[in-house]
Amino acid sequence: MGRPPDGGPDRRGRVSAAFGEPVATYRGSTDPDAPLVVLLHGRGSDEQQIAALADHLPQQLAYAAVRAPIAEGGGYAWFANRGIGRPVASSLAETTAWFRAWLDAEHAGRDVLLVGFSGGAAFAGGLLLAEPARWAGAAILLGTLPFDAGVPTGPGRLSGVPVLVAQGDADTVIPRELLDRTWTYLHDESGATLTAHRDPGGHGISAGTLAVLTAWLTATAREH
Structure with missing residues (x-):
C-alpha cells in the first residue's frame, strides 16, 4: 500500500473491468497504516493535475489520485451525464463498481477519505x-451531489459521517440550482x-x- 515498492509515483490496479x-x-x-485520501479530479482533467493538490495538504496522510475511466475531451470523466452535474444513473453505477473493485483490491481495510473536485465531487x-x-x-x-442518479438522498442518509462542502459564490460552471440543493441537503437533511x-x-x-x-483532513484523520 502507499507508493509502489520501487518508490515510483504510479501504479495500475490489478482489477479487470x-x-x-x-x-x-x-x-x-x-505508511500503510496512514489514512488514505483519494483525490478525484474534474471532468476533462486527469489524475496528474489533481495529484498536485496533495503537495499542499498534510503530509502525514497518504494520497492516491485516480484517473477516471471514461475518456473525454483530452482528459477523463467519472460518468456519462445528462447535463452538467447530472449523472446518468446506469453510468454512475458502473463506474462506482469499477472504483470499489480497485479499492478493495489495493487498499482493503484501510481508512479512506474522499476528496472530489467538480465532476469528481459528484462522483x-x-x-x-x-x-x-x-x-x-x-x-x-x-x-454537486448526484441527485436523481440512482443513489439514496433521503433524510439522515449521512448521519454522523464527516463531510466538507466548499462552494464559490461566483461559480458559473456548476448550475446554481444544484449547488444550492447540495448546500441545503447537507445542512438540513443529510445528518452529516x-x-x-x-x-x-x-x-x-x-x-x-x-x-x-x-x-478538515487533519481533524478527520485524527479521529480514525
Whole structure:
C-alpha cells in the first residue's frame, strides 16, 4: 500500500473491468497504516493535475489520485451525464463498481477519505451516498451531489459521517440550482457532521478552501 515498492509515483490496479485497469498516482506518507485520501479530479482533467493538490495538504496522510475511466475531451470523466452535474444513473453505477473493485483490491481495510473536485465531487458524493459507513469522510469541493442518479438522498442518509462542502459564490460552471440543493441537503437533511465553507471565488480551489480542507483532513484523520 502507499507508493509502489520501487518508490515510483504510479501504479495500475490489478482489477479487470470493462473500463480497463485503474491508474493511480501516489503522494504523501508511505505508511500503510496512514489514512488514505483519494483525490478525484474534474471532468476533462486527469489524475496528474489533481495529484498536485496533495503537495499542499498534510503530509502525514497518504494520497492516491485516480484517473477516471471514461475518456473525454483530452482528459477523463467519472460518468456519462445528462447535463452538467447530472449523472446518468446506469453510468454512475458502473463506474462506482469499477472504483470499489480497485479499492478493495489495493487498499482493503484501510481508512479512506474522499476528496472530489467538480465532476469528481459528484462522483465522491455518489460513493458516499451509496455506502455512507464505508468512508472516513468526504469533501465535496466546487461540485454537486448526484441527485436523481440512482443513489439514496433521503433524510439522515449521512448521519454522523464527516463531510466538507466548499462552494464559490461566483461559480458559473456548476448550475446554481444544484449547488444550492447540495448546500441545503447537507445542512438540513443529510445528518452529516458537516463543515461548510463559502467564499467569493469561482470554479476553483481558493486559498481559503485549501486552508479549510487542510484543517478538515487533519481533524478527520485524527479521529480514525
